[in-house]
Amino acid sequence: MPRELDEDDLKILGKLAPELEHLICSGSGVEYRSILPPVANHFSYDDADFATRLERLTPEELKHIARLIPDGRESLGCLEPESAEIFFQILGRKVGEREAQEARQAYQNGGECYI
Numbered sequence: 001m002p003r004e005l006d007e008d009d010l011k012i013l014g015k016l017a018p019e020l021e022h023l024i025c026s027g028s029g030v031e032y033r034s035i036l037p038p039v040a041n042h043f044s045y046d047d048a049d050f051a052t053r054l055e056r057l058t059p060e061e062l063k064h065i066a067r068l069i070p071d072g073r074e075s076l077g078c079l080e081p082e083s084a085e086i087f088f089q090i091l092g093r094k095v096g097e098r099e100a101q102e103a104r105q106a107y108q109n110g111g112e113c114y115i
Contacts, residue, residue, distance in 0.1 A: 009035055012061050016053045017043040035065055036087060037078035047082050054090045062091050066099045069106050076107045 005013065014020060016039045044050035054062075068074035076084055084107050092100030 005033070005035070008064055012057065012064065013039070015056055015061070019043065034075040034078070036083075037075055040079055040083040044083075047086060050083055051086045051090065054087060057090075057094075059094045062095050063099070066091060066095060066103055069103050072106075076103070077110065079107070 013035050016035065020038075020043065039053055040050050044053060057065075065074055069076060076087075079087070084104075088100045088104045088107075091103060
């Protein structure tokens with residue numbers, strides 16, 4: 001369920017990828033519709049960099065992302081398994097294991113890939 005990023009999403013995206021200049025994916029020409037896929041797939045140099053970026057988020061910011069996952073508003077389908085696991089680990093440590101397990105289950109159930 002692609003969405004338009006709201007003000008809170010844009011603040012989080014800017015915190016994770018301060019080098020972001022435009023909300024348009026240079027590869028597809030489509031506007032970003034999620035937070036995690038562009039950060040993991042376009043801005044992070046590797047898994048360690050992705051983890052470092054996610055560590056910048058407060059528990060409240062991570063909760064915001066987690067609330068969008070169950071109904072597909074935040075796409076996990078584009079994430080490589082390693083990137084997804086990094087997110088789940090940080091979410092579990094900073095927010096709670098219940099939220100991490102719910103996000104992990106949504107990832108395992110599959111879902112659309114939209115940036």
